[in-house]
Amino acid sequence: RNAGDYIFYTDWAWTSFVVFSISQTLMLVVGATYYLTFTGVPGTATYYALIMTVYTWVAKGAWFALGYPYDFIVTPVWLPSAMLLDLSYWATRRNKHAAILIGGTLVGLSLPLFNMINLLTIRDPLEMAFKYPRPTLPPYMTPIEPQVGKFYNSPVALGAGAGAVLSV
Numbered sequence: 001r002n003a004g005d006y007i008f009y010t011d012w013a014w015t016s017f018v019v020f021s022i023s024q025t026l027m028l029v030v031g032a033t034y035y036l037t038f039t040g041v042p043g044t045a046t047y048y049a050l051i052m053t054v055y056t057w058v059a060k061g062a063w064f065a066l067g068y069p070y071d072f073i074v075t076p077v078w079l080p081s082a083m084l085l086d087l088s089y090w091a092t093r094r095n096k097h098a099a100i101l102i103g104g105t106l107v108g109l110s111l112p113l114f115n116m117i118n119l120l121t122i123r124d125p126l127e128m129a130f131k132y133p134r135p136t137l138p139p140y141m142t143p144i145e146p147q148v149g150k151f152y153n154s155p156v157a158l159g160a161g162a163g164a165v166l167s168v
Contacts, residue, residue, distance in 0.1 A: 017119065021112035024076050027052070028111065029104045032085055037096065045089070045103075049082030069131075071122045077114040081107045 031052075032045030053075065060073040088103035 017112070017116070020076070021115060024078065024115070025081075025108050025111045028078055028082060029085070029100075029107050032082060033100055033104075036089055036099065043086050045082040045085040046079065049078035052076075052078055069123075074119060074122055077118050078111070080114055081111040084110055 028045070028049060031048050035041075035044035035048055056073075056075045060070075060075055063073045064070055084106040085103040088106055089099040092098040092102060
């Protein structure tokens with residue numbers, strides 16, 4: 001019944017990589033752009049990335065303390081991309097729009113590349129899943145499969161739907 005759980009990461013690895021790349025790029029660029037715009041100090045993107053890196057290493061340490069292997073949690077690589085953002089800001093300090101546009105493009109192109117290299121260094125997720133399986137839930141915690149479409153033609157559902165539409 002739960003055999004599919006173990007291949008979830010391998011099935012969704014590419015999708016996860018794309019979603020995390022976009023979200024992490026936005027986290028870095030939006031946060032750094034805020035700092036760059038309101039402080040005007042070069043180096044703030046690198047500082048921001050350093051803070052996020054420290055936070056993720058702390059999380060990695062917490063998982064390790066719980067008994068999971070060291071490479072169970074992957075720490076994203078923000079720093080090189082942030083340095084590129086700061087470099088572009090320094091190179092275009094006369095024009096903040098150019099800094100944001102060029103820096104954002106550099107981060108958007110480089111961060112997924114650095115993280116792809118980073119992900120190649122971790123052990124096979126399938127192997128990890130079998131070594132560290134998710135704990136089995138007790139029967140009272142096991143989710144019940146939803147009965148999709150069961151009440152589609154029931155008079156109660158039709159009446160409730162009609163009542164909801166007419167009462168607006």
